[in-house]
Every structure is written in structure tokens, then in C-alpha cells.
Amino acid sequence: MEEHMDKKLIELYKSGHMVIPLYLLKNYKDLKLDLDEFIFLMYLYNKGDKELFDPGKISNDLNIPLKDVMKYISTLTDKKMLKVDVVKNDKNILEDIIDLDDFYRKISLKMVSNVNDNLDELNSSVFTFIEKEFGRTLSPMENEIIKSWLENGSSEELVREAVKEATFNGVNNLRYIDKILYEWEKKGIKNKEDVDKNRNLHRKKEKEEPVEEIFDYNWFEDDDSYEE
Numbered sequence: 001m002e003e004h005m006d007k008k009l010i011e012l013y014k015s016g017h018m019v020i021p022l023y024l025l026k027n028y029k030d031l032k033l034d035l036d037e038f039i040f041l042m043y044l045y046n047k048g049d050k051e052l053f054d055p056g057k058i059s060n061d062l063n064i065p066l067k068d069v070m071k072y073i074s075t076l077t078d079k080k081m082l083k084v085d086v087v088k089n090d091k092n093i094l095e096d097i098i099d100l101d102d103f104y105r106k107i108s109l110k111m112v113s114n115v116n117d118n119l120d121e122l123n124s125s126v127f128t129f130i131e132k133e134f135g136r137t138l139s140p141m142e143n144e145i146i147k148s149w150l151e152n153g154s155s156e157e158l159v160r161e162a163v164k165e166a167t168f169n170g171v172n173n174l175r176y177i178d179k180i181l182y183e184w185e186k187k188g189i190k191n192k193e194d195v196d197k198n199r200n201l202h203r204k205k206e207k208e209e210p211v212e213e214i215f216d217y218n219w220f221e222d223d224d225s226y227e228e
Contacts, residue, residue: 037079041076041082052097126146127143127146133163145178
């Protein structure tokens with residue numbers, strides 16, 4: 001951003017004549033905007049809908065060359081953020097109007113998408129996961145127990161693995177899962193990778209355990225000394 005434009009925008013912001021919504025500030029990169037384009041767009045946004053396009057005034061307000069004003073208008077038009085419409089005013093004179101409908105539409109779609117993502121995240125939470133594994137709704141007491149696991153340092157990933165371990169063994173209660181988490185904590189198991197390593201180590205030990213040798217005696221070939 002040019003230094004003059006930067007200083008001018010700071011002045012506008014301090015004066016209260018320019019407001020930048022926090023949501024837009026956090027998400028402008030998702031709209032494929034660089035910082036210069038975003039701030040220029042925020043200037044137009046603060047001017048209101050269907051503002052008369054006056055390149056000279058914009059150049060003066062932002063303290064940038066006229067060619068930069070036209071550059072930003074061109075790039076933001078290409079990115080479907082705005083349009084410059086030609087309309088007739090009350091005196092039947094043609095005027096250029098800044099139309100930000102495309103920008104508002106993109107922001108609306110982005111907000112809806114974020115809401116859906118949050119819902120998906122909520123639905124995939126460890127509480128919902130356990131309910132699906134158990135095939136029933138959790139009681140308030142069970143919810144509190146799960147919260148205590150998370151508050152005491154067990155990650156959602158680790159809790160999920162403990163639930164899988166329990167259901168694999170045919171046990172669907174939190175007391176059993178609590179014991180699993182307790183044993184894992186003693187072993188320093190903190191994530192899925194640690195769980196997998198522990199399982200593999202357990203399988204390896206089972207394979208390496210010596211099998212008790214059964215003495216095979218052929219009674220039909222007994223020692224001849226027993227014969228008369």
C-alpha cells in the first residue's frame with residue numbers, strides 16, 4: 001500500500017468516517033483480495049450503496065494518483081466485487097454509479113458457508129461421536145464426565161480412540177472408557193499415533209510369547225525293558 005494512502009486511511013479511520021467490519025477484516029483473503037484492494041473496497045463500502053463514481057474525489061480522499069483509482073476499479077471489477085453502472089439521474093443525465101451488489105453477494109455466501117462449517121464441526125464433536133457409537137443420547141451426567149476428560153488434558157482425538165477401544169471390546173459405558181484413559185495416561189499415551197504404537201507393541205508381544213511345548217510321547221513305541 002502506498003504510504004500516502006495508508007496515512008489517509010488511518011486519518012479516516014480515527015475520525016470515525018470509515019468503519020471496517022471485523023468479519024471482513026478476518027476473511028478478506030478468502031475473497032482473493034490483497035490488502036490494497038480490500039482497503040479500497042472498504043472505502044467504497046463506507047460510502048454506501050450506489051454511490052456516484054467520482055474518480056477525482058476518490059483520488060483526493062485517499063491521496064492516491066488517479067491512475068491507481070482506475071486500476072483498483074478495474075481489478076475489483078475483474079474479481080466480481082463491483083460494477084460501474086451507467087444510469088440516468090433525475091435530470092435525465094447519464095451518470096456512473098458504483099454497484100457493490102456482487103460484493104454483498106459474495107460476503108453473504110461466505111457467511112452462510114462459515115455457518116455450515118461451524119455446524120459440521122459441532123456435529124462432529126466428541127459428544128456427538130460418542131452418542132453415535134453408543135446408539136443413544138448422552139445423559140447430563142455423562143456430558144459432564146466427558147467435559148472433565150477434556151478439561152483434564154485428554155484431547156478429543158484421544159477420547160475418540162478410547163471410545164473405539166471400548167466399543168470394540170463390546171463395552172458401552174463411560175466408566176470403562178475412563179479406565180482406558182487412565183491407563184493410557186500412565187503410559188504417556190496422548191494421541192492416536194501413540195495409541196497405534198501401543199497396540200502394535202501389544203500385538204508384537206503376543207506373537208513373541210513362548211508357547212508351552214507339549215511333550216509328544218509315543219506309547220506304542222515304549223521301551224522294551226517293560227516286556228517280559
